Amino acid sequence: MSQPFRPYERLVEITILGKRFQVPEKNSVLRCLQYISPETIPYGRFCWNQECQYCRIMAQLPDDDQPREMLSCKFLVMAGMSITELSPELKWCLNAKLRR
Ligand code: FES
Numbered sequence: 288m289s290q291p292f293r294p295y296e297r298l299v300e301i302t303i304l305g306k307r308f309q310v311p312e313k314n315s316v317l318r319c320l321q322y323i324s325p326e327t328i329p330y331g332r333f334c335w336n337q338e339c340q341y342c343r344i345m346a347q348l349p350d351d352d353q354p355r356e357m358l359s360c361k362f363l364v365m366a367g368m369s370i371t372e373l374s375p376e377l378k379w380c381l382n383a384k385l386r387r
Contacts, residue, residue: 291329292318299366304373304385312366316359317342320381327380335360345372 298309301319310319317335321328332341337358345354349367359377373381 291321299364301364301367302369303381304370306385308384310364312364314364316344316346316357316362316364316368316370319364320359320377324381324384327383331376331380333360333376337361341374341376343374344370344377346370 292311293314295311295313297312299312300307300309302308303323308319308323310322314322317328317333333339334341337360340358342359343356344359345356346362347354347369348365354369354371
């Protein structure tokens, strides 16, 4: 089976709707969400190719004053980023992880 993640040496911390998670650096945000929820993200309706728009998020980077909209399949994760809004598809996929 091929490894879905790009090579990484360490995990970085991000926040999703106020909850903290450790995810692999050097990977797209959507890959990181897959790392958090491997049992749901691969089965979502994601194109992984910047076309479907189902992966939209609002996220604030450490140096930003306010959240900005981005495609999580395109944007590389950044230590300290805070995801403040998830698309309905992502919300559904991450529901169990965010409730814990
Ligand atoms: S997964 Fe389709 S646009 Fe990001």
